[in-house]
Amino acid sequence: MQRFHLHPENPQPRLLGKAAEAVAGGALLACPTDCSYVLLCDLTDKAAMQRIRALRRLDEDHPFTLLCRDLKQVSVYATLGTTEHRLLRAAAPGPYTFLLAATREVPKRLQDKRRTVGVRISSHPVPQGLLALRDEPLLCSTLQLPGDEFPLTDPDDIEDRLGKQVDLLLDAGPGDYQVSTVVAFEDGVARVVRPGKGDLARFGG
Template sequence: MAEYLSLHPDNPQPRMLAKAAQVLREGGLIAFPTDSCYSLACHLGDKEALDRLRAIRGVDDRHHMTLMCRDLSQIAHFARVDNAQYRLLKTVTPGSYVFILEGTKELPRRVMHPKRKTIGLRVPDHLGALALLEEFGEPLLTATLQLPGDEAPLTEGWEIQDRLDDQLELILDGGHCGTEPTTVIDLTSGAPELVRAGRGALAPFGL
């Protein structure tokens, strides 16, 4: 049974953030709110937790996972980013975007696309998510909390508890945060390529 905590949207309680970070360090899976919709998260280095996350989502290793970072310096540590890409990222982060980039050797191979060696990266524009990343001290391996067969992500804490209570260790209920997922932009070929239109505006990319 998942532990259920109500996270204040404007003043995230430090004890709840600390509890969530502890659960993640111990190999747990959590659900938490972001600036687009709720996400699932686990520790980057935990293979078993990643396997569980993929099973819940019903995806295989060809599905791009998202490494959620607290700032651009973390992104640059885990992905190859040239000067032009960095300037572009700086103009739109934090925000509701995922960027597909080539991973560095700092990333375990199992979290990257098996053929392209790429991964999604993002910096959320959400107080609770950023506070959790700050408390955890590392990026989080994440995926949108949309279950197989559903047309939209889960968006209420009680609904997440009802559907996934026996599959998660902790649910951070931060209130309704919408059902529109992030905009996904592929930056691996030089010019930005739209993978998925979502909450993030397309204008900054000329798309």
């Protein structure tokens, strides 16, 4: 495992550039967000996605999330009605994952049975900086290992436990043990389906 030590507020552009090259070349990354650390890979990389499934022991139906740069990018991969657009504009970037109707840009393997996809815009400078160097979102999954009650938060623990299974660790210091709040929409009404970090009251939760 390579390990880049990044400033949590002003990550070094040179290291972000190397990380962007790595993920484009098929690398599996561990990266901080405004919630927990996550596993990241290229959106189109089936082999890297299967590595995440194996590492976390996920079944084929377990959903992945698209980590997006901004609302404009979200709108390429998800359909936004008036209510959805207004709520996302108010809440993102932030610690929320939104389940939205997928557009044709989303590979079918990333859609659930209802043809929805999870999208997220993190406020953390490291993934923001990484996404600024790319044209597409990144595929994202919480860095929580089988049998663990919480996601991994300490970069040293991540390296100790995953040193041979993850290619690059973007170390920006200790992360948060909390996961993102997941919000679904039904007939234009927001509903919290997994409470996590953030203000639930804005979604009526």
